[in-house]
Amino acid sequence: MSEFEKNPPLTHVAIIMDGNGRWAKKRLLPRVAGHNAGMMAMKEIVRRSAELGIKYLTVYAFSTENWKRSDEEVGGIFRLLVKYVDSELAEITKNNVRVRVMGDYSPVPAPARESLEKALETTADNDGLVFTIALNYGSRAEITRAVKSIAKDVKSGVIAPEDVTEQLISSRLYTGEENGNIPDPDLIIRTSGEERLSNFMLWQSAYSELEFTDVLWPDFTPEVFEKMLEEYGHRERRFGGRK
Numbered sequence: 725m726s727e728f729e730k731n732p733p734l735t736h737v738a739i740i741m742d743g744n745g746r747w748a749k750k751r752l753l754p755r756v757a758g759h760n761a762g763m764m765a766m767k768e769i770v771r772r773s774a775e776l777g778i779k780y781l782t783v784y785a786f787s788t789e790n791w792k793r794s795d796e797e798v799g800g801i802f803r804l805l806v807k808y809v810d811s812e813l814a815e816i817t818k819n820n821v822r823v824r825v826m827g828d829y830s831p832v833p834a835p836a837r838e839s840l841e842k843a844l845e846t847t848a849d850n851d852g853l854v855f856t857i858a859l860n861y862g863s864r865a866e867i868t869r870a871v872k873s874i875a876k877d878v879k880s881g882v883i884a885p886e887d888v889t890e891q892l893i894s895s896r897l898y899t900g901e902e903n904g905n906i907p908d909p910d911l912i913i914r915t916s917g918e919e920r921l922s923n924f925m926l927w928q929s930a931y932s933e934l935e936f937t938d939v940l941w942p943d944f945t946p947e948v949f950e951k952m953l954e955e956y957g958h959r960e961r962r963f964g965g966r967k
């Protein structure tokens with residue numbers, strides 16, 4: 725049994741990787757250099773999560789709002805995605821990691837989309853760590869999409885209004901059936917001193933523990949990660965019930 729199957733259970737860790745821009749600014753580097761350093765940090769966290777026996781790791785890589793950034797920055801982030809898959813796919817596959825995507829990645833530039841599809845296909849049979857990349861993801865858009873899909877089924881008579889349950893709504897989110905039913909995150913970490921969810925997993929985070937650190941994402945090491953997991957181990961989770 726892995727250390728994290730104990731009490732409180734730690735099955736799913738989600739991370740809002742924030743602070744790449746500030747990391748670059750401090751060094752008088754272009755923002756894309758910050759994202760590059762952020763990608764390296766992400767690699768190490770994926771590796772360590774697999775080693776630790778964590779079952780699900782989800783990262784917020786690109787939000788529905790991130791399109792507002794300059795073409796140079798947006799293009800740079802997607803080129804990094806191609807670079808990540810090129811350099812890491814073999815290792816990820818060897819480590820039994822399964823890559824999943826959460827979000828509508830159809831508007832993503834073709835090379836990045838193709839890299840993603842390659843990663844999804846190559847790792848489809850792996851049953852170790854499920855590494856989910858939130859890409860062009862926004863929680864409100866996700867909930868809206870789920871509601872539309874349920875509304876269609878109600879209209880066509882496939883389901884009755886009384887059949888609309890929390891479980892049904894969960895099953896129509898990106899974390900639902902289309903991605904093999906990813907459980908709700910036990911822990912959500914946000915780096916860089918910002919303390920908000922920014923449209924990330926709003927439905928799924930109902931009972932998640934939240935942890936924040938001032939460390940900027942490119943400086944987030946496996947050691948910092950493990951300290952935060954240790955802190956989680958001291959939390960008492962009640963899920964709305966009594967002690």
Ligand code: FPP
Pocket residue numbers: 741742743744745746747759760762763766784785786787790801802804805808857916941
């Ligand atoms: C937030 O920092 C980070 C992002 C919007 C992009 C995250 C991307 C990576 C970690 C690297 C690439 C990985 C993949 C999978 C493509 P920010 O730019 O908002 O930082 P700031 O708040 O300091 O400006």
